[in-house]
Amino acid sequence: MHATHHFLTLARYNVWATQRLLDAVAAVPEAGYRQDVGLFFKSIHGTLNHLLVGEHRLWFRRFAEGVSPQLALDAEVETDRAALAQALRAGVARWAPLIETWPAERFDGVLAYTTMRGTAASLPFAATLAHVFNHGTHHRGQITAALTALGHASPELDLVYLLQEEASR
Template sequence: MPSWPQHFSTLARYNVWATRRLLAAVGDLPEEAYRRDVGLFFKSIHGTLNHLLVGEHHLWFVRFSEGTSPRLSLDAELESDRQKLEQRLVEGAERWQALIQSWPLERFDGELSYITMRGQPANLPFCATLAHVFNHGTHHRGQVTAALTALGRTITELDLVYMLQEESKRS
């Protein structure tokens, strides 16, 4: 049975892999379509990608790595430049692997204490909350994929099993 660090390392690798593939599919999208309100929770593809930057990298990563809780709006536009946003998303996704490997095994059995966006203290199971971070990214990548499909684009598979199949072919 894999250990928690192995399990979450797999999810961190998947996060990088899926983020790169999604951004490749978004890469040649015309600017107007990229910024158009296509009915996503954060309106546009750009808004959704900025939300991923906020949530995954500026809130949750900081909570897990530094034990602090930044006060940011979930719909903040932290990066208006499209190419810089893509670079920051990939760089942010790449940081999770080392963080996960730095934790002692007993950390995974503990809790994560942080302050919510509403200023309330929260203590949640560490592993379940870490799983939330990766699940959240998958959810929003799925939204962007649906938007791309509605815009007449095709996108390669983003399912975890495809990454695992690619990795098994390399070993």
């Protein structure tokens, strides 16, 4: 599989899984949504804010614009849960159009950026892009565990379910 096709699959999965997760989170009352349930970013809200910061306000800008904003990974950039969900939906929708603009050889290159500590870094482009999508999967998994712990239904988010849905269409 060509790298472009692989990463477009991951971008579609990111949209699909984020939407399913946000639909499930919508059923959680405010107290549970903001409760410290032992996640790295404490609550469902804190973890969703981290996804917005990490994936969309930091990594997307590094890949799309070549800039490295200095943001705290635990910053609460959106206090309102509906606005946060909307920002996440909009953010995940931006990856596929960006990936489609890159020539095939871009995936064999490097991503030069500045770390959160201000240090210059240069990493393999494709592997670093894979990190972005893997990072989202990791934190969505944490949130599904929190949903279960809070007594709510947890959506099935395995990539294979998206692939099965697409194959049946």
